[in-house]
Amino acid sequence: MDEINNIQPKEKEEVRKGFWQTHLEKLQASALNLLLTVVAAIALMCGVCAIVFFATVKGEEQVMVPDVVGKELGQALLELQDKELYQKVQFRYTDDPDDAGKILTQNPDAGAIVKAGRRINLTVSKGVIVDHVGNYVGEMLDDVKIALQTMFAGSVHPLIVLSEPSYKSDKSPAGTIIAQDPPEGTPITSPVKVKLIVSRGSEFETTKVPNVVGLSLGKMLTMMASSKIVFDFVPHIALEGERAGTVTKQQSFDSQYVKNYTHMEVEVALPSEQDKDVQGIFTANISRYPYAVSMSLVAAKDGKRTTLVSFEHTGGKVTVPYVVEHETELTLYVAEKQVAREFVD
The missing domain is CATH 1.20.5 (Single alpha-helices involved in coiled-coils or other helix-helix interfaces)
Structure with a gap:
């Protein structure tokens, strides 16, 4: 500076x-x-x-999904691990006992190219639902049918199929299984047909023929509920001297005792003109049964349901008297299953 x-x-x-x-x-x-x-x-x-x-x-390494269908689960897991793939396992029953523990399906399919670490869905067989024939003796036939249908619901080839049963008289209640073939404990290696012998009830059981002439339709319903006679009602318009809505004639037999559920024809007089309540005979043709089954006739009107009568019948032509209001729907049930309907105008 x-x-x-x-x-x-x-x-x-x-x-x-x-x-x-x-x-x-x-x-x-x-x-x-x-x-x-x-x-x-x-x-x-x-x-x-x-x-x-x-x-x-770039991510993980690309790998090819191996084919593991038909292989044992352990072997399939080792192959997936070798490819650095993970598994998600689901189990289900199959019809073939030899499938137990084997891979049924895989997703993605074999040959697909995926990233290492991908999860592979596997469906594995748990084998069959049952591996031997059960004991059905002493059970009711209908109960066994329902149980097997439920057990094999969705199966293409059920492992246990019931043959058309044979019926014989027995002291057991009607519908009871009294014998079966093959016996309980028989191993199941493929679908098997089970033959059943079913009781149709004792042929020696009889019932006394009731006198129903003069009874009203309402009292006939009460009689149906308690009697082991199958009544076949035949209607006609009341003639002179006959009282409408009553039984005018009944079939006669050589003995006052007949076998249980013997059919008896009963003639009923109906009015020529209906009043507020309609009197008539409900008629339906249904399947025949080898023994008597529970049935009921239900009346429905304006959302209200009333059981007119519960009775036992062997099927075929079923006739039931009724006294109901106009515009009532009548429905016949067999073992709680609807089988026929009729609308009363």
Whole structure:
């Protein structure tokens, strides 16, 4: 600075300008270097991020799904593990006992290209629901049918199929299974047909023939509920001297005792013109049964349901007297299953 002070004023001014210009140029150069450094750092960071991104996108190694259908579960798991694949296992029953423990299906299918670490869905057989014939003796036939239908619901080939049963007189209640073939405990290696012998009740059981002439339709319903006679009602328009809505004639037999559920024809007189209540005979043709089954006739009107009578019948032509209001729907049920309907105008 002393040198600057010794210089003439004009020269001194020029020296000062040169000094600050030099410093300014240095500052500009430093700023440029800083900018270049920042840009280089940003470029380096972007490069690193790009490398990480593409490494992530590339993901795990691509592998081919092996074919494990039909193989034992343990072997299938080893093959999947070798490919670095995971498994999700579901079990279900099959019709073939030899399938137990084997792979039934896989998803994705064999040959598919997936990333390592992918989960493969496997369906494995638990074998058959049952592996031997049960004991059905002493059970009711209908109960056994329902139980087997439920057990093999959805099966294409049920392992146990009931043959058409044979019926014989026995002291057991009608419908009771009294013998079976093959016997209880027989191993099941393939679908098997079970032959059953079913009781039709004692042929020696008899019932006394009731005298129903003169009874009203309402009292006949009460008689049906308690009697082991199958009444076949034959209607006609009341003749002169006959009282409408009553029994006018009944079939006669050589003995006052007949076998249980013997059919007896009963003639009923109906009015020529109906009043508020309609009197008539409900008629339906249904399947025949080897023994008497429970039935009921239900009347429905305006959402209200009433059971007119519950009785036992062997099927075929079923006739039931009724006294109901107009616009009533009558429904016949067999073992709680609807089989016929009739609308009363």
